[in-house]
Amino acid sequence: MAPSRSYDPPPTLMGDLAADFVRMPEAEAGQVGLSHYGIRGTAERLSTEKDDTFRLATPDGRHYILKIANPAEPEDEIAAQVALLEHLALGAPALPVPRVIPDHGGQSLPVFTDAAGQVRRMRLMSYLAGRPLDSTDTNGPEREKVGELEAALRLALADFTHPGCNRTVLWDVRNLALLQPLLDETGNASQRAALSDAMARFLDMQPEIDQLRMQVVHNDFSRSNIIVDHDAGQFVTGVIDFGDAVHTAIAIDVSTALLNQLPPRVDDPARENIFTQGYDLLRGYLRVADLTEAEMRLLPHLVMGRIVARTLITLWRARLFPDNETYIMRNTHQGWAQLDWFLMRSPDEVSRTFVSGFQQ
Numbered sequence: 531m532a533p534s535r536s537y538d539p540p541p542t543l544m545g546d547l548a549a550d551f552v553r554m555p556e557a558e559a560g561q562v563g564l565s566h567y568g569i570r571g572t573a574e575r576l577s578t579e580k581d582d583t584f585r586l587a588t589p590d591g592r593h594y595i596l597k598i599a600n601p602a603e604p605e606d607e608i609a610a611q612v613a614l615l616e617h618l619a620l621g622a623p624a625l626p627v628p629r630v631i632p633d634h635g636g637q638s639l640p641v642f643t644d645a646a647g648q649v650r651r652m653r654l655m656s657y658l659a660g661r662p663l664d665s666t667d668t669n670g671p672e673r674e675k676v677g678e679l680e681a682a683l684r685l686a687l688a689d690f691t692h693p694g695c696n697r698t699v700l701w702d703v704r705n706l707a708l709l710q711p712l713l714d715e716t717g718n719a720s721q722r723a724a725l726s727d728a729m730a731r732f733l734d735m736q737p738e739i740d741q742l743r744m745q746v747v748h749n750d751f752s753r754s755n756i757i758v759d760h761d762a763g764q765f766v767t768g769v770i771d772f773g774d775a776v777h778t779a780i781a782i783d784v785s786t787a788l789l790n791q792l793p794p795r796v797d798d799p800a801r802e803n804i805f806t807q808g809y810d811l812l813r814g815y816l817r818v819a820d821l822t823e824a825e826m827r828l829l830p831h832l833v834m835g836r837i838v839a840r841t842l843i844t845l846w847r848a849r850l851f852p853d854n855e856t857y858i859m860r861n862t863h864q865g866w867a868q869l870d871w872f873l874m875r876s877p878d879e880v881s882r883t884f885v886s887g888f889q890q
Contacts, residue, residue, distance in 0.1 A: 549580070549602030550851065552646035559584040563596055566633045566640060567654050577857045579773075579847075585657065593657035595628065595770075601648045608651050610694025611772045612638050614687070614746070615655070622686035625679070626757075626768045628655035658768025664753035664790075666760070670810045673791065675765040676758075677814030680751050680787050683769060684780060684819055687746050691777075695746045699776045700843055702749060703785075703835035704739060706732055712842040715849075724869055725838055731877060732835045735828065739779065742825060747783035750774040752790045752861075781825040785832035787811055789840075792833070796867040803887045804871050805830070812888060830884040834872045837865045 554562075559573035563586045571588035573596065582598040599608050615630050616638070631654040633640045644650050663676070698705055710729060716722040748755075750771060757768030791808035815821075821829075844862045848855040872880055 549600055551601050552644075552648060554582045554598055554644055554646075554650075556584065558645055559596055559598070560586070562598070562642070562644075562652070563594070563654070566642070566652075567594075567631065568634065569594060569654075579858070581773075586654075593659075594631070595655045595657055596652065597655065598644075598650050598652040601650060603651070604694070604697075605651060606694035607697060608653075608694075609639060610692040611775060612653055613692050614690060614695075614772055614775055617690045618683075618686055621689075622682070625683060625686060626658060626764075626766060627683075627772075628658060628768075628770060630655055658757050658770060660757035660759045660762075660767035662754050663756040663758050666758065668758075668807075670807075672758070672760070672765045673807060673810035674814030674817070676756060676787070677811035677816075678818050679764075679766045679769065680748075680784070680811075681815040681818035683748060684745070684783065687748075690746050692746070695775060695777045697776060699749065699774055699778075701774050701839060702776050702778045703732070703782055703832055703839055704778055706835050706839055707736070709839060709842045712846050715846060716842075721866065724866070724873060725841060727873055728834055728838050728869055731872075732831060732838065735831055735877070738824065738828060739832070742779040742781050742828065743822070744777060744779050746775060746777050747780060748772060748774070749776050749778060749783055749786065751783060751787040779825075779832075781821065781829055782832055782836075784812070784815060784821065784825075785829050786836055787815075788829065789833045789836045792864075792868050794864040796871055799867060799871040799874050802871070803883060804868060805884055805887060809888050826885055826888075827881045830872070830880050831877065834869070834880075837869050837872075841865050841869075 556573045556575055560571065563569040563571060563573065569586055569588060571586045573584040573586055576583045576585055581600045584596045586594040586596050612630055615628060618625055618627050619629055630638045632638050639651055639653055641649060641651050713722060713726055716725060755769060755771045756766060757770060758765055759767045788808040788811065791811050792804050796802055796804055841862055844858050848858045875883065
């Protein structure tokens with residue numbers, strides 16, 4: 531039976547993840563593209579977590595991405611994303627990431643008031659052709675290329691700093707403890723118990739996690755944020771959505787990518803090694819960048835932490851924004867069997883299984 535009360539998040543859990551706003555219609559987005567950037571075209575809304583994002587298509591076949599921030603999103607955090615992309619454009623121009631296009635006045639992050647009276651910040655970016663990785667199957671060599679690119683992106687960001695990246699992000703599992711109040715909001719008793727057990731296990735490892743190497747990372751290297759083309763030699767044609775970029779543990783970034791290589795179905799949690807496909811990604815990653823012994827040992831536990839965070843955050847946000855529930859919950863339900871895999875093994879056994887199963 532679901533709890534009778536409704537959870538009122540403390541300030542640390544608020545911010546743009548909990549902020550509702552008036553969505554911009556596609557017609558208005560098209561007018562914004564014309565008036566601010568001189569682009570005459572049609573706007574198509576893309577599904578996103580917390581903002582208005584559109585693909586602008588011109589009659590001559592050009593495409594752009596127009597991203598209009600949630601009014602509650604802090605300016606320094608949006609500015610950090612723009613600065614990060616500009617850093618990559620200068621220091622690693624070969625990486626397939628969006629390019630920021632300034633408006634008529636030369637501004638990369640102009641401010642305007644929309645038709646609903648909301649003050650918004652926006653940026654126009656180049657469009658990266660291909661299809662999202664979550665819409666297609668992959669083979670081992672292709673997954674290795676995903677890992678290679680994630681590692682190359684990490685190295686390109688090693689010297690990047692920005693005050694807007696020194697923040698608390700709920701999707702950064704170093705902050706998993708902040709989500710503990712949401713456990714009481716899980717209506718199913720057995721699911722709540724599984725999440726509680728996993729949370730306790732993770733928090734026991736928090737001191738070790740806090741000692742891991744840190745830098746600014748993408749922090750959401752998920753299949754929906756990786757654009758691919760099976761016919762392209764490099765396979766990965768784009769990495770998008772730097773909205774969760776943050777200064778955190780390097781291994782957390784890798785664990786997010788590994789989570790997104792887990793099987794959607796786990797038929798036999800007692801026997802399967804759910805990291806089989808993830809090993810391909812990890813193999814490619816280590817071809818380009820290193821991981822320490824401690825990072826390797828903790829990687830599977832960071833994956834488990836991300837499963838817990840994803841479940842708690844999406845259940846909470848689906849209640850806040852039922853009209854966006856399909857998008858919010860798109861990856862949540864498969865996590866229960868994945869969580870069972872971890873909880874059927876002791877923490878030491880999880881580390882041993884993960885490390886021993888990997889052949890570089």
